[in-house]
Amino acid sequence: xxxxxxxxxRNALSADAELLHAGILALARHTGRENKVESTxxxxxxxxxxxxxxxxxxxxxxDGCFAGMCLTFGSFSTFRGEAGIYVQDLYVEEDFRGxxxxxxxxxxxAARGFERGARYLRLSVDFDNLQAQAFYERLGITxxxxxxxxxxAAFSREGLSGS
Numbered sequence: 276x277x278x279x280x281x282x283x284x285r286n287a288l289s290a291d292a293e294l295l296h297a298g299i300l301a302l303a304r305h306t307g308r309e310n311k312v313e314s315t316x317x318x319x320x321x322x323x324x325x326x327x328x329x330x331x332x333x334x335x336x337x338d339g340c341f342a343g344m345c346l347t348f349g350s351f352s353t354f355r356g357e358a359g360i361y362v363q364d365l366y367v368e369e370d371f372r373g374x375x376x377x378x379x380x381x382x383x384x385a386a387r388g389f390e391r392g393a394r395y396l397r398l399s400v401d402f403d404n405l406q407a408q409a410f411y412e413r414l415g416i417t418x419x420x421x422x423x424x425x426x427x428a429a430f431s432r433e434g435l436s437g438s
Contacts, residue, residue: 282342282376284383287332289324292316295332298344302366306404330363333383335376343367345380347388350397360388362398378414 287295296316303309322329323346335343343366350361362384367376385396398416400407411417 281337282374282379283336284379285334285336287323287334287344289320291332291334292320292323294334294341295319295323295344295346298341298366299364301368302364305366305369306401331384331387333380333387335367335371335380337371337374337376341368342371342374343376343380345384347384349388349391349393350395352395355395357394358392359395359397360384360393362396365398377410381414 293316296314296319299314300309300312303312323332330346330348332347333345334341335345344364345362345366346364347360347362350359351357352359362381365377365380367380381396385393388396396416398411400411
């Protein structure tokens with residue numbers, strides 16, 4: 276296994292849209308949710324790059340090979356009155372785990388966010404992803420709650436009906 280000194284973290288470029296999408300699919304496979312991915316490389320290209328990108332991406336490489344990625348977007352806490360970043364996806368290829376690549380990607384994302392005025396980092400972890408929970412807890416990152424999919428749609432319909 277290469278040593279951690281050979282890890283390079285770089286900004287994702289528009290030419291990386293297919294690579295990022297492959298990372299998203301690999302993350303989904305790892306968590307047993309591959310059938311939930313609806314995005315395409317074209318979606319990532321359209322929404323992640325250009326005049327007003329919806330997300331930022333970082334890519335980790337080891338000796339020029341894709342080793343992982345971190346996708347974030349801006350956030351704001353009304354309670355804190357501060358901007359932050361939200362980590363949407365963090366993935367490290369299995370062959371490169373144990374090299375602290377995930378931690379380095381999060382640190383790079385936090386540094387970039389801090390330079391842009393962010394004062395906190397937020398993310399969520401699937402309740403059944405115990406490995407990720409242990410990793411984030413080791414770093415001092417705690418969980419948040421989320422509603423999604425059919426549950427969110429039903430909940431929002433109740434709000435629309437005024438009941």
